[in-house]
Amino acid sequence: MKLIVGSPGTWSGLALRVSQCVFALASICAMASGFGFTNYSAFFYMIVALMVQLMWSLALACVDIFSVRNTKDLHDWMLxxxxxxxxxxxxxxxxxxxxxxxxxxxxxxxxTHICRVYTRLACGQFALSIVLAFIVWLLGAASCFSGFWLLVSFL
Amino acid sequence: MKLIVGSPGTWSGLALRVSQCVFALASICAMASGFGFTNYSAFFYMIVALMVQLMWSLALACVDIFSVRNTKDLHDWMLxxxxxxxxxxxxxxxxxxxxxxxxxxxxxxxxTHICRVYTRLACGQFALSIVLAFIVWLLGAASCFSGFWLLVSFL
Known part of the structure; x- marks a missing residue:
């Protein structure tokens, strides 16, 4: 089994997946607890995308745990x-x-300075949630990149 | 020289670059002719991104024309x-x-139904410009993919 940092079935891969889950959950909570997010399609879409990411990362974290515990090689080309x-x-x-x-x-x-006028709108929380979502994306991109590197090494 | 559709220095590559320029220009014109686009950062940012794309595609179209006319092989690893x-x-x-x-x-x-209330805002033109920008992105992704395929074939 090739040791590429962050690839499936490794400790670093598991750490990446768990981080993705934690940040995605934090982002969803920050957005969902802010007043008025349901009125805007973009925020709603982001929540849905983060939920998809959360489920995907959770499933792959379980696969990684199984692989690390049983020292099973997940480095199959198709997988x-x-x-x-x-x-x-x-x-x-x-x-x-x-x-x-x-x-x-x-x-x-x-x-439009709506946040200053309409102070009930949770703009700070929206911003926090977006920053966390970008971190989730960076972690997801890291996983994708290490998996891709593994694929290239199969060639 | 490997014949990969859309790769640099080929007729199909040149066609892709010219299409990118045409659609980017059309998108910029559609947005810039709409009333009120300068008030919104997102629209302004898209215009800047499209201008960068336009200049990049124009430069590479010139390189492709040079290569096609002089039958010069551009398939160098670094380039x-x-x-x-x-x-x-x-x-x-x-x-x-x-x-x-x-x-x-x-x-x-x-x-918010602002378009229905504030009819002067050129929402139709904004939508047209965005559709054209997505087409530019698809054409750009096609160029990127064919170049990447060429890189993989060097391995």
Whole structure:
């Protein structure tokens, strides 16, 4: 089994998956606890994308735990391709959601100053949630990249 | 010289670059002719990203024309890597801009119905511009993918 940092079935891979779950959950909680997020499609879409990422990372964390406990080699060509494609799709979803939500938050805070006028709107929490979502995306991209590197090493 | 559709220095590559320029220009014109686009950061950011894409595609179209006319082989490892990285960066910029602008347009048309109330705002043109920007992104992604495929074939 090749030792590539962050690849499936390794301790570093498991740590990446767990971090993704933690940050995705924190981002969802920060957004969901903010008043008025359900009124805006971009925020709602980001929550859905983060939930997809959370479920995907949770499932792969379980696979990693199984692999690490039983010292089972997960570096099969087909399995790694499947994981890389899944990682890529979830990373794109989260990135799109975070970009969309960031633009709406910038519209509220800078372009129209709605946040200053309508203080009940939880703009601070929206911003925090978006920053956490971008961290989730970075961690997802790291997983995707290490899996991809493993695929290239099969060639 | 390997014949990969859309790779640098081929007729199909040149066609892809010219299409990127045409669609990017059309998108910029659609957005810039709409009333009120300068007030919103997301739209402004998309215009900047499209301009970067336009300049990049124009420069590479010139390189492709030179290569096709003089039947010069551009399939050098370093050059293709540079082009793929540049394509990837511009594609990500355009994708982020298009996602951000799409979310703001959805906010205007569906979430708050500002377009219906404030009819002077050119929501139709914004939507057209965003669709064109997504086409630019797809064409950019196609260029990036074919260049990447060429890189893999060097391995």
């Amino acid at each position: 790694v391709t499947l994981i890389v494609v899944g990682d890529w799709i979830t990373a794109v979803l989260v990135f799109t959601g975070a970009s969309a939500s960031a633009s709406v938050t910038i519209l509220f805070t800078r372009d | 293709v890597t540079l082009i793929v990285v540049g394509d990837w960066i511009t594609a990500v910029l355009v994708f982020t801009g298009a996602s951000a602008s799409a979310s703001v347009t959805i906010l205007f048309t569906r979430d």
